[in-house]
Amino acid sequence: MRYQTDRSRVTGLGAAKTGTSHFWEQRVSAIALVILTPLFVLPLAYNLGDSYENVRAAYGHPINAIIAIAFIITVFLHLFQGLQVVIEDYVHGRLELILIITARLSCSLFALTGIFAILKIALGA
Amino acid sequence: MADVNRGNRPLSPHTTIYRWPLNAIMSILHRITGVGMSVSAMLIVWWFLAASTSQSYFATANGFLTSWFGDIILFLSMLAIWYHFTNGIRHLIWDTGSNFGKRRVYRSGITGLAIAVILSAITVYIA
Numbered sequence: 001m002r003y004q005t006d007r008s009r010v011t012g013l014g015a016a017k018t019g020t021s022h023f024w025e026q027r028v029s030a031i032a033l034v035i036l037t038p039l040f041v042l043p044l045a046y047n048l049g050d051s052y053e054n055v056r057a058a059y060g061h062p063i064n065a066i067i068a069i070a071f072i073i074t075v076f077l078h079l080f081q082g083l084q085v086v087i088e089d090y091v092h093g094r095l096e097l098i099l100i101i102t103a104r105l106s107c108s109l110f111a112l113t114g115i116f117a118i119l120k121i122a123l124g125a
Numbered sequence: 126m127a128d129v130n131r132g133n134r135p136l137s138p139h140t141t142i143y144r145w146p147l148n149a150i151m152s153i154l155h156r157i158t159g160v161g162m163s164v165s166a167m168l169i170v171w172w173f174l175a176a177s178t179s180q181s182y183f184a185t186a187n188g189f190l191t192s193w194f195g196d197i198i199l200f201l202s203m204l205a206i207w208y209h210f211t212n213g214i215r216h217l218i219w220d221t222g223s224n225f226g227k228r229r230v231y232r233s234g235i236t237g238l239a240i241a242v243i244l245s246a247i248t249v250y251i252a
Contacts, residue, residue: 027217027220030213030216030217031217033210033213034210034213034214034217037206037210038244041203041206041248042247042248042251044169045203045248045249045251045252046251046252048172048190048191048199048252049187049190049191049252052176052180052183052184052187055176055183056176059173059176068173072170075166076166079159079162079163079166082156082159082160083159083160083163086156086159086160110166110167110170111170113170113173113174114169114170114173114174116174116177117170117173117174117176117177117178118173118177120177121173121176121177
């Protein structure tokens with residue numbers, strides 16, 4: 001038996017049926033990226049173009065590896081959230097659905113690939 | 126009434142003859158840089174994958190990213206990320222309900238652009 005009334009179950013959820021959760025999650029990932037972006041991008045700028053050995057040594061270091069993995073998880077989440085909003089604004093109908101699902105699967109795949117690659121370097125395989 | 130013949134007059138919004146305010150340009154640039162950086166993100170993951178795979182694969186990815194074409198992409202990506210970074214902070218401040226109004230929005234826009242330029246200069250110096 002439900003102790004909530006039907007009215008109270010749907011209050012605040014709106015037409016999207018998820019309320020403000022998408023908006024909120026996007027802000028939280030944005031705040032995380034305010035911290036992570038300088039920590040990731042500046043070392044990346046330093047290491048891009050360096051030799052194979054130096055790059056592996058840099059990202060073999062736990063701090064660099066952890067920051068890089070945290071950045072990749074957050075940035076692909078934030079990227080998908082942003083792409084979804086842009087797609088919803090400019091594309092409608094079946095193509096909208098196809099693009100959103102494509103964006104979500106691609107972001108997941110690239111995030112997974114990035115995490116795998118950095119772990120492989122960091123764990124020395 | 127929507128179906129009345131309005132003649133050949135331009136219809137609102139007059140985006141072709143209207144001078145875009147700074148904040149309108151910055152708003153659409155936020156989206157353009159955000160979507161554009163999908164490519165940057167994928168390239169960086171490719172670079173990490175190459176570095177984790179083998180020396181020869183790394184040479185391929187590194188060779189592309191350090192070529193003139195790769196340099197252009199990375200330079201634009203760097204401008205995009207610092208722009209999106211500072212403009213994103215403006216958005217987070219707006220989300221608290223503060224710093225609205227024409228003058229404040231203009232001022233934070235100029236400030237954001239200036240900080241983005243400084244961060245870009247630092248990044249170029251490091252790279």
